Amino acid sequence: MANQKRTPDINLNLNVRGLPxxxxxxxxxxxxxxxxxxxxxxxxxxxxSPFPVPQPVVDELKVNAHQKDYLPVKGLMRLREAVAEYHCRVNGACHNAEDVLIGPGSKELMFLLQYVYYGDLVIPTPSWVSYAPQALIIGKQVRWLKTKPENNWVLTAEELESQCKSDPEKPRILIINYPSNPTGLTYQNGELKELARVAKKYKVILLSDEIYGELHHKGKHISISRYYPEGTIISSGLSKWCGAGGWRLGTFTFPTSMRWLLDAMAVMASETFTSTS
The missing domain is CATH 1.20.5 (Single alpha-helices involved in coiled-coils or other helix-helix interfaces)
Structure with a gap:
């Protein structure tokens, strides 16, 4: 018995036990x-994406390959300015660079958002596979909203209102992802206006996952932030339209009134991934 090898016991956080x-x-x-x-x-x-990264992007990466220093936690200021300008020009949602947070992929930023925000997570289903597991890791309550084939698998304002009416004062984050993974479908202009109306009524924070926005089949993607700018966080990045998923660069753009939330996420970033190059 004296020579028997003793190894540490298996002790895992309950939230990740059995998580695939x-x-x-x-x-x-x-x-x-x-x-x-x-x-x-x-x-x-x-x-x-099966397509190559656009050559101008590759060329700029080569030019800046010598850059090796740690960047600011919230991201390179020139990049944050460019992201803010893009959303103002394309989405009609005008922000400044201080409203933008850069991370190693939007997936990591979504996790930090769920971690720092106190409230339920509301997810229309079918949905992308990682929203709910992130909530489970943190121990956050997930509220599912089933969509219907007759509505093209998009969430309706009536379905959102029904969920909110059950507890009008409860803090919530609603994730909407469009064009959608996995359905490929998107929201029409009128549908976005109605969802924004209900979200505003119940002070729901919208996380608008627009990572596929530039891949809209008709090139007519509309951000819901146009109709609910004070309550919408726009999530985007390089993974889909640019085909650079392995480069791990994601962006969150906040309304100025949610600087408290951005700052809390930046604190978490400073203690986890530090910064994104």
């Missing part, structure tokens, strides 16, 4: 393995 790897990443790794084995694979999982 992200389904999209797991299937991507498996499909890549099968492809390397010479099998013909049709990928219908991970949202990875």
């Amino acid at each position: 790897q992200s389904a999209t990443l797991a299937i991507n790794e498996l499909s890549n393995k099968l492809k390397q084995e010479g099998k013909k694979i049709y990928k219908l999982g991970l949202g990875q």
Whole structure:
């Protein structure tokens, strides 16, 4: 017994016990393995663009490859200015650079948002596979809102109002993702206006995941921030339109009135990923 090896006991946080790897990443790794084995694979999982990163972006990366210093926690100021200008020009949601937070992918920023905000997470279903697991890791309550085929799988204002009326004062974050992963569908202008009206009525914070916005089939993506600027956080990044998912660069753009939330996330960022190059 004296020579018996003693190893540490298995002690995992209850929130992660039994939690599987992200389904999209797991299937991507498996499909890549099968492809390397010479099998013909049709990928219908991970949202990875088959197109190359635009050459001007690649060229700029080469020019700045020597840059090696730590950047500000909230991100490079020139980049934050460019993101703010983009949303003003394209979405009609005008912000300044101080309203923008840069992170190593929008996925990490979503996790930090859920961590620092006190309130329920409301998710229309079907949805992207990582919203809910992030909430479960943190121990946050998830409220599911089932969408219907007759409504093209998009959330209606009536469905949101029904959920909010059950407890009008409860703090909530609603995630809307459009064009949608996994359905590919998007919201019409009138639908966005009605959702914004209800969200404003109940002071719901909207996390508008617009990572696929530049891939709208008709090039006519409309951000809901146009109709609820004071309560909408716009999430975007390079992963989809730019095809640079592996570069890990995501952006959150906040209304100025939510600087308290941005600052709280920046504190978390300073103690986790530090900064994004």
